[in-house]
Amino acid sequence: MTSGSGSQPGLTPLDVALRLACEQVPVSDLIETRELTECHGAILREDVIAAINVPSVDNSAMDGYALRMADLALLPQTGALTLPVAGVALAGHPFIDEIPTGRVVRIATGAAIPHGADAVIIQENVAASADESEIRIERAVIERVRQGDNIRRAGEDVKQGTVLLPAGKRLRPQDVAVAAGQGRAHLVVARPLRVAVFSTGDELAAPGGELPPGGIYDSNRFAMIGMMRAIGCDVTDLGLLRDDFAVLQAALSEAADNHDVILTSGGVSVGKADLLKPVVDSLGSIEAWKLAIKPGKPLMRGRIGDCLVLGLPGNPVSVMVSGLLYAVPLLLHMMGARIEDRAIVRFPMPAGFNLKRRTGRREWLRARLHRNGNGQMVALPFHSSSSGVLSSMVWAEGLIELAEDRAGVQQGEIVDYIPFAGLQAF
Numbered sequence: 001m002t003s004g005s006g007s008q009p010g011l012t013p014l015d016v017a018l019r020l021a022c023e024q025v026p027v028s029d030l031i032e033t034r035e036l037t038e039c040h041g042a043i044l045r046e047d048v049i050a051a052i053n054v055p056s057v058d059n060s061a062m063d064g065y066a067l068r069m070a071d072l073a074l075l076p077q078t079g080a081l082t083l084p085v086a087g088v089a090l091a092g093h094p095f096i097d098e099i100p101t102g103r104v105v106r107i108a109t110g111a112a113i114p115h116g117a118d119a120v121i122i123q124e125n126v127a128a129s130a131d132e133s134e135i136r137i138e139r140a141v142i143e144r145v146r147q148g149d150n151i152r153r154a155g156e157d158v159k160q161g162t163v164l165l166p167a168g169k170r171l172r173p174q175d176v177a178v179a180a181g182q183g184r185a186h187l188v189v190a191r192p193l194r195v196a197v198f199s200t201g202d203e204l205a206a207p208g209g210e211l212p213p214g215g216i217y218d219s220n221r222f223a224m225i226g227m228m229r230a231i232g233c234d235v236t237d238l239g240l241l242r243d244d245f246a247v248l249q250a251a252l253s254e255a256a257d258n259h260d261v262i263l264t265s266g267g268v269s270v271g272k273a274d275l276l277k278p279v280v281d282s283l284g285s286i287e288a289w290k291l292a293i294k295p296g297k298p299l300m301r302g303r304i305g306d307c308l309v310l311g312l313p314g315n316p317v318s319v320m321v322s323g324l325l326y327a328v329p330l331l332l333h334m335m336g337a338r339i340e341d342r343a344i345v346r347f348p349m350p351a352g353f354n355l356k357r358r359t360g361r362r363e364w365l366r367a368r369l370h371r372n373g374n375g376q377m378v379a380l381p382f383h384s385s386s387s388g389v390l391s392s393m394v395w396a397e398g399l400i401e402l403a404e405d406r407a408g409v410q411q412g413e414i415v416d417y418i419p420f421a422g423l424q425a426f
């Protein structure tokens, strides 16, 4: 992450704000044991240590014949070697005995290597007799066989005792699969945070209802709910609240009693109807406000009892940007995610545009990658940088990040590009 130097006085740089928030907001001690099939996306809250070697025994990587290397020395001066087949080893059905000297064992991929065998020749490289009682191996093939060929060694994939998955890891399909490979049917994971979500504003109408003259439909609630669900939170949709001190106070007070987090949009600026701050102040405390970021500057962090309150600004792009870059990493921290699993992935890309801008806030432009006439990939911003234009987020496939002190961009200069897939809530 960039340092945040060059921030406008009075505004907190994002990195500082997040670091402080992570210091002041404790990691939740609420954990649960969950069935493996339900673990995808959850934050692991135990170290998963390999209880067994994978594979548990040496096994064959290919379909073919297991043999003793020493037997290949029996090859006559000219021609080929013919060896009788002593039996068959299939996955789940091993050849129990030691492989007899001078014989081979027909073996399937995944079957245990019979005792005494030290290489497998693939079946395409030998000629089996019609009744499959013996195989003929040509000199050229024998000369190429090496000790250990096509044998997967016990513990080659996973060594017993190693930390396979560290606590704090956000579980991807492969992580859950590797736990299954250890025979684990359950994992200890973070209990989903209970997040109450609502939008505020007298101009808002709920989708499905009628739109009053001059009104707008509430879109922010759905962006917030989506981001929260994407990181595994248990969301309560509290709908729309009017710009009314008593209404807001009653709703927040009740929500704080049975949620870990309250997430709201709107009403955190300095206008007459921006009541969220005084309401939170009356019920608890405000711990941080105003970040050096664009969009999303008026961003409130407060507390009512044990409940964290995050007041995101009302502009629809601001909600998403501050949600993705501040609320999501903070909530992942609360669920015990490691820093790596809260990280944002940035790719340096040449800019396909020119821009002049005011310094002092870190800024994110809605962006896409585009292949220009020279076949070079460049990052391009949306034509408007207004934080009210939600369709810019639909057009975009990522964000261009400009550091606080960057006064502009010249075509061809390198900018940081964050694909949406490099954020945690997609």
Ligand SMILES: Nc1nc2c(c(=O)[nH]1)N[C@H]1C(S)=C(S)[C@@H](COP(=O)(O)OP(=O)(O)OC[C@H]3O[C@@H](n4cnc5c(N)ncnc54)[C@H](O)[C@@H]3O)O[C@H]1N2
Pocket (backbone or CB within 6 Å): 199, 200, 201, 203, 204, 216, 217, 218, 219, 220, 221, 265, 266, 267, 268, 269, 270, 271, 274, 295, 296, 297, 298, 312, 313, 314, 315, 316, 318, 387, 388
């Ligand atoms: N004098 C100042 N005015 C403003 C400042 C400032 O520093 N001084 N900051 C501006 C910035 S930056 C932002 S961002 C907004 C944030 O203000 P609020 O959080 O109080 O948001 P509202 O005023 O309630 O709404 C802003 C804008 O967004 C629309 N909106 C609100 N909620 C929704 C929703 N749920 N779905 C869709 N659209 C929503 C609302 O209609 C407004 O157009 O303040 C600036 N002003």
Ligand code: MOO
Pocket (backbone or CB within 6 Å): 293, 294, 295, 296, 297, 298, 313, 315, 317, 318, 387
């Ligand atoms: O923070 Mo505001 O989002 O710049 O529009």
